[in-house]
Amino acid sequence: MDPTRSNRPFVRRRGLLAVCTAAVLAVPGLTALSSTARAADADLVRNGGFEAGLDNWTCTAGSTVTSPVRSGTAALKATPAGSDYGQCSQTVTVKPGAQYTLTGHVRGNYVYLGANGTGTTDVSAWTQSATDWQQLTTTFRTGPSTTRVTLYTHGWYGTGAYHADDISLVGPGVDAGQPPAPPTGLKTGNVTSGSVALSWSAVPGATGYAVYRDGIKAQTASGTSATVAGLSPATAYSFQVAAVNDAGESAKSAAVTATTSPGSGGGTPGLPAHALVGYLHASFANGAGYTRMADVPDSWDVIDLAFGEPTSTTSGDIRFTRCPVTECPNVESDAEFKAAIKAKQAAGKKVLISIGGQNGQVQLTTTAARDTFVSSVSKIIDEYGLDGLDIDFEGHSLSLNANDTDFRNPTTPVVVNLVSAVRTLKARYGSGFVLTMAPETFFVQLGHQYYGTGKWGGQDPRAGAYLPVIHALRDDLTLLHVQDYNSGSIMGLDNQYHSMGGADFHIAMTDMLLTGFSVAGDPNNVFPPLRPDQIAIGMPATTNAGNGHVSPAEVTKTLDCLMKRTNCGSYTPHGTWPALRGLMTWSVNWDRFGGWEFSRNFDAYFG
Template sequence: MVGYLHASFANGAGYTKVADIPDSWDVINLSFGEPTSVTSGDIRFNRCPATECAGVESDADFKAAIAAKQAKGKKVLISIGGQNGQVQLTTTAARDTFVSSVSAIIDKWGLNGLDIDFEGHSLSLNTGDTDFKNPTSPVVVNLISALKTLKAKYGQNFVLTMAPETFFVQLGYQYYGSGPWGGQDPRAGAYLPVIHAMRNDLTLLHVQDYNSGSIMGLDNQYHSMGGADFHVAMTDMLLKGFPVAGNTANMFPPLAASQLAIGMPATTNAGNGYVGPAEVNKALDCLTKLTNCGTYVPRSGAQPNLRGLMTWSINWDQYNGTREFSKNFDSYWP
């Protein structure tokens, strides 16, 4: 189970110390590293100040708690981006600064790797960039290059995860970039070349199945948030693969089930698209066992190796002391 920790801001959910994170969480994404400017590539991780986050621990305690989590087999990553952290690596200089600044954060806190949570206008495809296997847009090419450099620097144990929105991934089934004649949103499907280029180095892809519009699934029907079907249809696209922009000669290949987790909000406060434990379990039953399926039945068959769930966020799960999301996960996958 993957959870985001509000480590640099309060966000209304209250501050949770790293030492107080329940052992339910296997991957902890420190949120967020943000750039000094949109195109600088210079990523900084500023811990939440005590004036904003009551009870925030000292730097020494923060670092010690990270090491204690890792001693239990947990992975602690720096998540880059978020809603406010627009990152556009438009130049090779920005790419190189990204590598050095992210490395500095990883080394300072002794982290296991990196989560890419680029949202908004961070990634888009230039007009004419139509082949996800051979991208030409600098922001995409430079990000891929930076991630490959970081993976090579830290070696096989480097954990790389991504948390794109559906707009940047599954929407690519219908639309890719600005389209063959221009005029479409150039961000449509813009994560696909990054995911594809890094597929052999990608530990986990957990698309945000929340704050999403309706998206067409492999059944050519539109699926909307709020129930198990949305999670099943969106995840099945990654398990089965799909033609990009409907072109059957240009297939986005499937990812391994062990590389996929499903992104969900932990509570109604955390984001649009919350579903209760019963619907979460229906989605997991359908994807892993082909039982309890609703109107959408996965084209990819039963996938018992599906890796797990991601949620925004650890803090919201802790809020009011309910821990509904993590307790349900623990009971489903003991």
């Protein structure tokens, strides 16, 4: 986590124009075709003119507007964000082996209309630029066993809002009966700082249910309950449910409201609303000098002992050896060290063992290594009376197998075994166990562009490799503090590359975590947002501590923009998060070397 302990990868990326152009050229633009509907044909699209809002449509963004419209009184307007391209889709019931014509009217730049799951060749039509309503038309034949097809319209990254209206699919109809009745009995259950549990009464004839949050479809459910996650603390939400069958979607149920709880550090008691996290060089010495535990100022709320390291890369056997007196002449005794830890805890501070660092390559390739990891880490926690674990895996500790393409269902052993090990530790120590992670941007935010070797092929298998770990443990995670330093340029949600050296980089990287982002450019594969109380922004304390140091003024700009939506620079975040937990720095020792400038600025900002 400093130049003497860590080397960060610098990666060159293809420019946005090249990626966008390649993607556009790969889309099969089809010549508009016309078809005269036969007498038995029907329009299978429900609410194709958006007169009933977004009913029957699943949209990643967008709403209905009254102007401009092509016909009727409403049309769709959606603005692609950096993490997706504003797609709205609808699944309809079709006949196998039948011919269909898909038509819609659109306005905007790079607007698409298409069909997936046809059973033959999926099709799409698009327009590069439509300043007024332009008709898009394409045709397809369903496969011999195809009974459902998904229709969609969407824009493209960074090209502004688009409009769509009068979407139809004409072809042989299917007697699917009537949509079900709307659900009744909707009520809330367990409410946390980041989720709300819902339940409702079963509807006869329903094959599933659609759950709406604040009028936008949030998820689907096969049964009569669901938990809507990814919510912000202390925020009011409205929920409705619709029943679904092959004939369509019912009207929405009556709404219920719930306000999420304020949040307390990912369910961990004792953290203040805004916290400062720092690494303490406990096992080695460098140019920053050794700092005794008792001499760490009260500014630091979480103190990570750097580092616990493995006896070998794949053993899973973690040892923590304190800095020897030959390297650290002022090192305290074990008894003094343990007493100082207890004194910090009595003052409300959390002290963790940090595992890894640049020199600590940890690869839990087997279940035996996993079990050894659990037992050896437990031994360290118990010996020093620590509050939990910080995972600082770097280098090749986490690399994805080529077939591991879904962050929600990882198959790579080093990932699966790490998640299992941490869950075992959490279960052993209970709800007070503090879990933090300190990945590099390469392992997290770069996942917006690349994910292992599964999406693009040939790129570094470490790209985005932390995402399955973070996602699997998000309910147990106290803090994520990504190292926003020693990093190459990373594309933000605005599709622009951001580099270290100012507030914009920290704002763009943190906005991705709080907003959510598509993984490897796939708009249907979105990493959900984390709660703001789970996020601390990682920064080097001094210019000596790592590339990417910024001045206190830039730190203040970062916090102002993310927490107050003021003092923003060229990057505008997608929300305002006053509950943002705080900052992490490498390191306490380097901050002391720099006259405590970093921690003094934090104290001044948060009072």
